[in-house]
Amino acid sequence: MNIIVTGGAGFIGSNFIFYMRKKHPSYRIICLDKLTYAGNLSTLQPIMNQQNFRFVKGDICDRGAVDALFSEEHPDIVVNFAAESHVDRSIENPEIFLDTNIKGTAVLMDACRKYGIQRYHQVSTDEVYGDLPLDRPDLFFTEKTPLHTSSPYSASKAAADLLVQSYYRTYRLPVTISRCSNNYGPYHFPEKLIPLMIANALNDKPLPVYGKGENVRDWLYVEDHCKAIDLILHNGRVGEVYNIGGHNEMKNIDIVKIICKELGKPESLITFVSDRKGHDLRYAIDPSKIHSELGWLPDTSFSEGIHKTIQWYLEHREWWETIISGEYQTYYEKMVESRLYADKSLK
């Protein structure tokens, strides 16, 4: 089985690659990643020279490069994680979100049509459903909830989902879509809530909470998301959407307080700052479809997952400190240079 994983140098994509290598060691995985600010090649270093793994630096919007890769590798499966993923950045500058998240999805699916594929899987988000009111805890997103987006990020992801469904209806491309709630865990880029708060707290810096911190997110440990995608790839029905979430709703402020407590840092670091524009109030997934059809349930509770995550950030300070210093962005160049150097010394 040949699988192209796009965006595999980012948070969820890298966790997915590690999960699949353990679960299906015979599968060949080809990671296609542009290495934007959010892609960190050092994450993949432990498997870089393994058999059955190949890293390719490239842009999913680049038709020529995508075509060349498909003609070389003839993938059986494509899992598309590659995206611009940060809501705040999409509010500042939407354009790149339209390019990567929408056009990139079309370019990948066109290559799938041209070369033939067993499955194209689109990694989407619960944010395509918009938000739910804070005073209606009885409401959840199901796969039938209308798309109703708030940010340029979520609008671009929803547009991609519609495009994926159109390729299924029009060209019978064998697609599936998953819409997951907020993930947390190792290798999460420290601009997102949980890793940002851990890194700032460890550096005794202010913890910026938007608005009153009352907004609710439904948090899932990243490995449980990876397990769900693996199940959808193997047992999911073509043309279907699967929501993924573990019924773990938390207010932002409560998460930040838990992080302070675990790290022994004072809550006086918490600083309320002006709210995000168009800030979604509450996300909450109804995961009954993936549970009843595919038997998926999360393995990791929030208390266990947040503890493991904080431990990971304590034990991997170098990983996030090089990101904060910006040094990680030179890693690819350094790696290429060291390879060139190694090749020369071989001659």
Ligand code: NAD
């Ligand atoms: P991330 O920002 O950590 O990683 C994105 C990766 O995509 C990076 O490695 C980046 O270099 C790569 N990339 C960006 N543009 C590219 C391009 N044009 N061509 C090739 N590679 C490119 O994101 P993440 O949090 O790992 O999210 C992965 C996917 O999961 C996204 O599609 C996101 O919408 C979705 N998702 C994320 C969450 C979450 O909580 N993080 C929840 C649900 C769904």
Ligand code: TYD
């Ligand atoms: P984020 O991690 O950006 O994920 P998303 O917006 O995709 O849900 O933010 C999670 C929540 O935390 C969201 O309600 C915004 C809030 N937030 C803060 O309060 N402070 C911060 O510094 C960040 C990055 C987010």
